[in-house]
Amino acid sequence: MENNELEAAILDLLADIAADDVVYDERDIDLFEAGLLDSMAAIELLIALECTFSVIIAPTEVEREEMNTVNKIIAQVKARM
Amino acid sequence: MSFYSDFAFFLLLVVSIIPAAVLGLRGKRIARYGLIVSCIFLLLLFYRTPIEFGYFVLFLLLEVSLIFFFLKQRTVRKNTYVFWAFLFIALVPLISYKVFAVFDQNFFGFLGISYITFKVVQIVIEIQDGLIKEMTLFDCIYFLVFFPPFTSGPIDRSRRFIADTKKDLSKDEYVGLLSKGLPYLLLGAVYKIVLSGIFYTYFTPLMDVMHGFSGLTFPGILGALWSSYISAFAYGFYLFFDFAGYSLMAIGASYCFGIETPRNFNAPFISTDIKEFWNRWHMTLSYWLRDFVFTRVVMIATKKKWFKSRLTTACCGYIINMTVMGFWHGITFDFILYGIYHGILLSATDIYQKKSKFYKKHKNEKVYLICSWFITLNLVMLGFALFSGQLRLFV
Numbered sequence: 001m002e003n004n005e006l007e008a009a010i011l012d013l014l015a016d017i018a019a020d021d022v023v024y025d026e027r028d029i030d031l032f033e034a035g036l037l038d039s040m041a042a043i044e045l046l047i048a049l050e051c052t053f054s055v056i057i058a059p060t061e062v063e064r065e066e067m068n069t070v071n072k073i074i075a076q077v078k079a080r081m
Numbered sequence: 082m083s084f085y086s087d088f089a090f091f092l093l094l095v096v097s098i099i100p101a102a103v104l105g106l107r108g109k110r111i112a113r114y115g116l117i118v119s120c121i122f123l124l125l126l127f128y129r130t131p132i133e134f135g136y137f138v139l140f141l142l143l144e145v146s147l148i149f150f151f152l153k154q155r156t157v158r159k160n161t162y163v164f165w166a167f168l169f170i171a172l173v174p175l176i177s178y179k180v181f182a183v184f185d186q187n188f189f190g191f192l193g194i195s196y197i198t199f200k201v202v203q204i205v206i207e208i209q210d211g212l213i214k215e216m217t218l219f220d221c222i223y224f225l226v227f228f229p230p231f232t233s234g235p236i237d238r239s240r241r242f243i244a245d246t247k248k249d250l251s252k253d254e255y256v257g258l259l260s261k262g263l264p265y266l267l268l269g270a271v272y273k274i275v276l277s278g279i280f281y282t283y284f285t286p287l288m289d290v291m292h293g294f295s296g297l298t299f300p301g302i303l304g305a306l307w308s309s310y311i312s313a314f315a316y317g318f319y320l321f322f323d324f325a326g327y328s329l330m331a332i333g334a335s336y337c338f339g340i341e342t343p344r345n346f347n348a349p350f351i352s353t354d355i356k357e358f359w360n361r362w363h364m365t366l367s368y369w370l371r372d373f374v375f376t377r378v379v380m381i382a383t384k385k386k387w388f389k390s391r392l393t394t395a396c397c398g399y400i401i402n403m404t405v406m407g408f409w410h411g412i413t414f415d416f417i418l419y420g421i422y423h424g425i426l427l428s429a430t431d432i433y434q435k436k437s438k439f440y441k442k443h444k445n446e447k448v449y450l451i452c453s454w455f456i457t458l459n460l461v462m463l464g465f466a467l468f469s470g471q472l473r474l475f476v
Contacts, residue, residue, distance in 0.1 A: 039371055
């Protein structure tokens with residue numbers, strides 16, 4: 001998958017889970033603090049990453065601070081592709 | 082010897098910190114010394130209860146062999162049933178202790194079993210997840226027996242703990258830790274010994290109820306309710322200062338040994354909803370449960386499509402999560418009810434925050450936040466009244 005395609009796919013996924021299109025523009029805000037993600041949504045994200053990209057991230061593998069913005073999530077996925 | 086209350090403990094603690102500080106200030110690792118000191122402290126903790134000590138040694142032998150056996154097993158292949166079997170065996174001592182306690186029997190019980198079990202389970206689960214691939218016997222035992230948080234937490238994580246023991250702290254970095262750790266010890270002592278004691282004197286549940294019964298008149302009952310209300314708050318603050326004080330001391334002592342044990346409390350009574358409360362109260366317990374119970378339940382429920390909506394899945398997760406917490410505190414009516422109560426509160430909060438237009442419209446307004454804070458505080462205190470058994474006196 002091309003870099004841009006991958007980013008676009010992750011963005012779509014996040015927009016769906018957070019139920020908010022703001023993720024397309026605000027790529028560096030803390031998604032948990034902004035109320036866009038919570039514990040439940042974080043788990044949905046992990047499951048979606050596994051199903052869509054076959055990227056498996058165990059629940060305690062990455063600290064929340066390393067996966068709390070759109071850009072950090074994209075980086076975590078890319079590092080595992 | 083009781084940790085963090087006997088004078089002898091504090092004296093020994095200060096004496097034991099001196100060599101740690103000498104090592105730290107010379108830029109040397111403290112771990113080996115830390116393990117020796119921990120063993121001495123545990124001997125002193127158990128010397129009056131040899132049977133408990135025996136259970137503890139047996140527990141340690143069982144769990145450590147289990148961990149290394151599973152570690153070896155896991156490198157060969159990943160099997161879910163094997164994992165569940167190991168997890169179950171790891172929990173057998175704690176479960177038997179809790180079940181026997183219902184019948185007032187001590188079987189496999191020793192001070193700290195509830196907390197050490199969390200650490201073992203974390204290791205087993207992270208081995209299954211592939212996050213722990215190797216571990217030395219020294220690291221494993223040191224993590225499990227490290228004395229400052231041994232009896233009641235905070236609950237640390239093995240990978241974080243072991244990384245701390247291997248850090249080559251410079252003199253300045255160690256001074257930084259020491260200059261945080263020592264004040265934490267002092268502040269914790271003030272919390273636990275002075276402040277919690279003051280609030281405890283205002284906790285008089287039996288008297289409140291008897292006061293109500295002495296005159297079954299409207300003002301009599303109202304008076305009893307009011308003094309029970311005050312009493313519940315006094316208990317809540319007592320519990321906070323007692324436990325947060327203990328935690329601060331455990332963190333402070335850990336820092337002196339070069340271990341940055343995570344914080345356990347962060348001004349819980351300023352929370353404006355129950356979710357926030359559990360991010361501020363007994364944090365290492367709630368994060369542990371979030372990572373190893375809630376997350377796992379929700380993952381299984383989502384993958385196997387137990388429920389249609391994500392909200393139902395989350396609520397199921399909350400209720401199982403907090404009920405487990407209740408059982409972990411002990412198999413008593415009060416504790417289990419306390420767990421279920423918080424499970425329901427978290428679910429209700431989640432439903433309300435997801436569905437309510439009123440919430441979405443007003444959630445950032447000052448008046449709304451003040452009302453929400455007041456309601457949250459009262460719900461929390463009601464929870465403590467369940468926890469302490471105070472509320473049961475009315476029934």
